[in-house]
Amino acid sequence: xxxxxxxxxxxxxxxxxxxxxxxxxxxxxxxxxxxxxxxxxxxxxxxxxxxxxxxxxxxxxxxxxxxxxxxxxxxxxxxxxxxxxxxxxxxxxxxxxxxxxxxxxxxxxxxxxxxxxxxxxxxxxxxxxxxxxxxxxxxxxxxxxxxxxxxxxxxxxxxxxxxxxxxxxxxxxxxxxxxxxxxxxxxxxxxxxxxxxx
Amino acid sequence: xxxxxxxxxxxxxxxxxxxxxxxxxxxxxxxxxxxxxxxxxxxxxxxxxxxxxxxxxxxxxxxxxxxxxxxxxxxxxxxxxxxxxxxxxxxxxxxxxxxxxxxxxxxxxxxxxxxxxxxxxxxxxxxxxxxxxxxxxxxxxxxxxxxxxxxxxxxxxxxxxxxxxxxxxxxxxxxxxxxxxxxxxxxxxxxxxxxxxx
DNA sequence: TGCAGATGTATCAGCTCGATACATCGCCCA
DNA sequence: TGGGCGATGTATCGAGCTGATACATCTGCA
Numbered sequence: 474x475x476x477x478x479x480x481x482x483x484x485x486x487x488x489x490x491x492x493x494x495x496x497x498x499x500x501x502x503x504x505x506x507x508x509x510x511x512x513x514x515x516x517x518x519x520x521x522x523x524x525x526x527x528x529x530x531x532x533x534x535x536x537x538x539x540x541x542x543x544x545x546x547x548x549x550x551x552x553x554x555x556x557x558x559x560x561x562x563x564x565x566x567x568x569x570x571x572x573x574x575x576x577x578x579x580x581x582x583x584x585x586x587x588x589x590x591x592x593x594x595x596x597x598x599x600x601x602x603x604x605x606x607x608x609x610x611x612x613x614x615x616x617x618x619x620x621x622x623x624x625x626x627x628x629x630x631x632x633x634x635x636x637x638x639x640x641x642x643x644x645x646x647x648x649x650x651x652x653x654x655x656x657x658x659x660x661x662x663x664x665x666x667x668x669x670x671x
Numbered sequence: 672x673x674x675x676x677x678x679x680x681x682x683x684x685x686x687x688x689x690x691x692x693x694x695x696x697x698x699x700x701x702x703x704x705x706x707x708x709x710x711x712x713x714x715x716x717x718x719x720x721x722x723x724x725x726x727x728x729x730x731x732x733x734x735x736x737x738x739x740x741x742x743x744x745x746x747x748x749x750x751x752x753x754x755x756x757x758x759x760x761x762x763x764x765x766x767x768x769x770x771x772x773x774x775x776x777x778x779x780x781x782x783x784x785x786x787x788x789x790x791x792x793x794x795x796x797x798x799x800x801x802x803x804x805x806x807x808x809x810x811x812x813x814x815x816x817x818x819x820x821x822x823x824x825x826x827x828x829x830x831x832x833x834x835x836x837x838x839x840x841x842x843x844x845x846x847x848x849x850x851x852x853x854x855x856x857x858x859x860x861x862x863x864x865x866x867x868x869x
Numbered sequence: 870t871g872c873a874g875a876t877g878t879a880t881c882a883g884c885t886c887g888a889t890a891c892a893t894c895g896c897c898c899a
Numbered sequence: 900t901g902g903g904c905g906a907t908g909t910a911t912c913g914a915g916c917t918g919a920t921a922c923a924t925c926t927g928c929a
Contacts, residue, residue: 479885496909498907506809506812506816507827509805509828509831510806515887516910521884547907547908548908582823585823586824624784625784626705626784629777634708636708636834636837713917713918714878714918715879715915716915718878745876745877745925746878747878
């Protein structure tokens, strides 16, 4: 049972709750705003996920403040446990093939603030090669195609390719920025403690 | 039973088979090349769809040429029936909310060659307002957000918004082209037969 | 000959989507 | 005072898809 949840949904929930405690409805709105252009979560996946996280002890229901009249229980506010924070840290260090799929990349990126520089770089590069691989596949499949394509199909291909190329350029910029920051950092570390280099 | 299939998958299959008869494996490759940058179909949806189309009499297994030695049956090549062609025409005239969802728009566009000009225009405009609506939602949700966002989140939002704006501009160009063609056509019709129309 | 990889059909557990149900809250207006 | 209504809120379910897997055949090639 434990640990069999959808990886990226778990990351999204734990990451959001780490910023501050939330109840289901608000959690969904947060995530769907955060990822507005990329994907949307539905209750049918969120509530089962919350239930699983509860039974695994990664989140708990937050106690309502004492001055609230008893007997009312409409909102159910969840917050991370220590185990939940630990699990979140674990998820944030994982950079695997699923991290750079279309549906998952946005989530990982959205929590980059809490991610180590090295992991960020691996995810960005993984995403980039995923896109390049896809372009390569399409291009060769297209080259193998005998028949001439109509103008609408061509335009669709052109637009798709251009979009992906644009995302690759975006990733390139991000990767360069990350590398420059890493270089700056190691430079200043060398300045501080001269004599110990890589 | 009849007519309860996923609309867009049905369109994709019927549309592909209309160009030329295919077997399942090849059909999948065709579609995934055609839509390479946008989506991919899996066998788990394709085969059930083919099965349903068969039982509804919209496609049939094509007879192998007589000179092939009997007893072998590896490939199962499907082709459209008359009913299938009719159904395809019906699907091609439908332009509804599902036509401009992310997953479906590409399919509809890919078969624009077989689609009437008026329907093309409705789908393009529908897609455009869908995107504009999404941008509006994100922008207002963002404006309502109190807390300052970190730079990664902002960059993700910016990139997402830019991508969508770019697609809207692309749609605008396509819509203008369609309108210009429609105007040309009606103009030349007026020139040819003044006083009467088709 | 053998064998690796592409071609080819097919199914299944597990999960997600979209719809739906139902209750409460805050607010306005008569 | 009530009552209507849209937003807030929790929850579930059937339909249908994904990703994995199984298994067979064909093809090139060493």
